[in-house]
Amino acid sequence: MHTEDYIELEKRYATNTYNPLEVVIARGEGVWVWDVEGKRYLDCLSGYSALNQGHRHPRIVQALIEQAQRVTLTSRAFYNNQFPLLVKELCELTGYPRVIVMNSGAEAVEAALKAARLWGYRVKGVPDEQAEILVCDHNFHGRTITVISLSTTPLYKHGFGPLTPGFRAVPFGDAAALEAAITPHTVGFLVEPIQGEGGVIVPPTGYLHAVREICDRHNVLLIADEIQTGLGRTGKLFACEWEGVRPDLLVMGKALSGGMMPVSATLGRQEIMELFGPGMHGSTFGGNPLGAAVAREALRVIIEERLPERACELGAYAMRELRAMRSPYVAEVRGKGLLIGIALKEEVGSARRFCKLLKERGLLMLETHHTVIRFAPPLIIPEDVLTWAVGEIRAVLEG
Numbered sequence: 001m002h003t004e005d006y007i008e009l010e011k012r013y014a015t016n017t018y019n020p021l022e023v024v025i026a027r028g029e030g031v032w033v034w035d036v037e038g039k040r041y042l043d044c045l046s047g048y049s050a051l052n053q054g055h056r057h058p059r060i061v062q063a064l065i066e067q068a069q070r071v072t073l074t075s076r077a078f079y080n081n082q083f084p085l086l087v088k089e090l091c092e093l094t095g096y097p098r099v100i101v102m103n104s105g106a107e108a109v110e111a112a113l114k115a116a117r118l119w120g121y122r123v124k125g126v127p128d129e130q131a132e133i134l135v136c137d138h139n140f141h142g143r144t145i146t147v148i149s150l151s152t153t154p155l156y157k158h159g160f161g162p163l164t165p166g167f168r169a170v171p172f173g174d175a176a177a178l179e180a181a182i183t184p185h186t187v188g189f190l191v192e193p194i195q196g197e198g199g200v201i202v203p204p205t206g207y208l209h210a211v212r213e214i215c216d217r218h219n220v221l222l223i224a225d226e227i228q229t230g231l232g233r234t235g236k237l238f239a240c241e242w243e244g245v246r247p248d249l250l251v252m253g254k255a256l257s258g259g260m261m262p263v264s265a266t267l268g269r270q271e272i273m274e275l276f277g278p279g280m281h282g283s284t285f286g287g288n289p290l291g292a293a294v295a296r297e298a299l300r301v302i303i304e305e306r307l308p309e310r311a312c313e314l315g316a317y318a319m320r321e322l323r324a325m326r327s328p329y330v331a332e333v334r335g336k337g338l339l340i341g342i343a344l345k346e347e348v349g350s351a352r353r354f355c356k357l358l359k360e361r362g363l364l365m366l367e368t369h370h371t372v373i374r375f376a377p378p379l380i381i382p383e384d385v386l387t388w389a390v391g392e393i394r395a396v397l398e399g
């Protein structure tokens with residue numbers, strides 16, 4: 001079978017919810033993937049940052065195989081000998097006392113929303129059913145009905161109502177607007193430190209710090225969605241660290257399993273997490289020993305291979321090189337660490353044609369929001385490969 005055959009099958013049978021680049025991947029290793037025709041490409045998207053450790057990191061593959069040969073699922077009806085170690089290691093790594101482990105990112109966001117509401121009623125004293133959570137314009141937190149209820153993107157939510165009430169959006173990057181929107185019923189503020197799907201939007205310096213102060217002043221929980229920005233991507237273990245900010249609830253996913261399984265987590269302060277009791281939250285696959293063993297190794301790889309430090313150094317280099325490009329198409333290059341957005345001028349239109357040109361040259365990238373090309377390779381990328389990639393991007397965009 002060839003590229004066109006696979007694409008035709010997918011187009012015929014899969015529900016049409018994506019618009020992929022026309023490449024059919026058959027194998028991956030490190031920063032590289034190979035298509036079914038045997039052509040090699042640099043993965044510059046990293047599964048939306050789920051592959052910070054690269055494809056099939058040998059240590060994580062080893063952990064997966066070994067655990068698959070012992071036990072894969074117990075459900076939380078019984079204890080298993082991996083989940084307790086994962087939660088200990090996650091809490092020690094982040095400094096939070098408690099964690100909920102789920103599967104997809106959206107589920108971890110939902111767990112954080114439940115935690116915030118529970119805290120609102122039981123601790124803050126908000127009247128029953130009145131809790132409100134503030135979110136940001138152009139946010140992306142996932143695709144479940146409650147999570148699309150927080151979205152401000154019509155395509156994500158229209159046609160799927162009735163939606164979950166209790167959310168209101170404020171402009172991203174505007175601390176004064178957040179403060180003005182808070183009412184006595186506000187229990188939490190959910191924010192991405194950098195908006196990834198929104199087009200790699202970096203808020204003004206000092207924003208998160210100001211947000212932290214405002215939340216403290218008004219007794220509102222700060223909930224950081226670090227599913228895309230966390231685990232090294234921006235040059236710190238978590239992007240909030242850039243401003244010395246500690247959220248009350250921290251949500252992570254994606255690279256938590258090095259791209260091998262869906263594993264996500266919500267960490268929080270004792271005062272919030274202690275409100276949960278048996279039966280109030282759960283998931284059949286959440287905390288399964290296979291995912292736990294994989295996540296434990298994925299975390300060790302991030303720390304021992306110093307991936308945040310790599311992202312910091314290599315990201316600074318890539319940003320410098322890309323900002324130096326003289327292109328008739330590019331409006332702005334922005335981001336932090338190895339989460340970089342190349343924003344085209346509005347009049348240029350869709351960035352897809354540049355993604356196709358880059359694909360011909362062996363780089364896989366995809367546009368977000370039509371006009372932004374995201375450059376987010378695995379954090380293990382060797383320096384010479386990065387230099388080559390940046391040169392290719394410049395060659396295509398300098399036209």
Ligand SMILES: *Cc1c(COP(=O)(O)O)cnc(C)c1O
Pocket residue numbers: 048103104105106107109140141142143192196197225226227228229253254
């Ligand atoms: C990808 C992403 C999610 C959703 O994660 P899923 O695993 O796709 O449910 C939530 N928030 C952010 C910031 C993301 O990038």
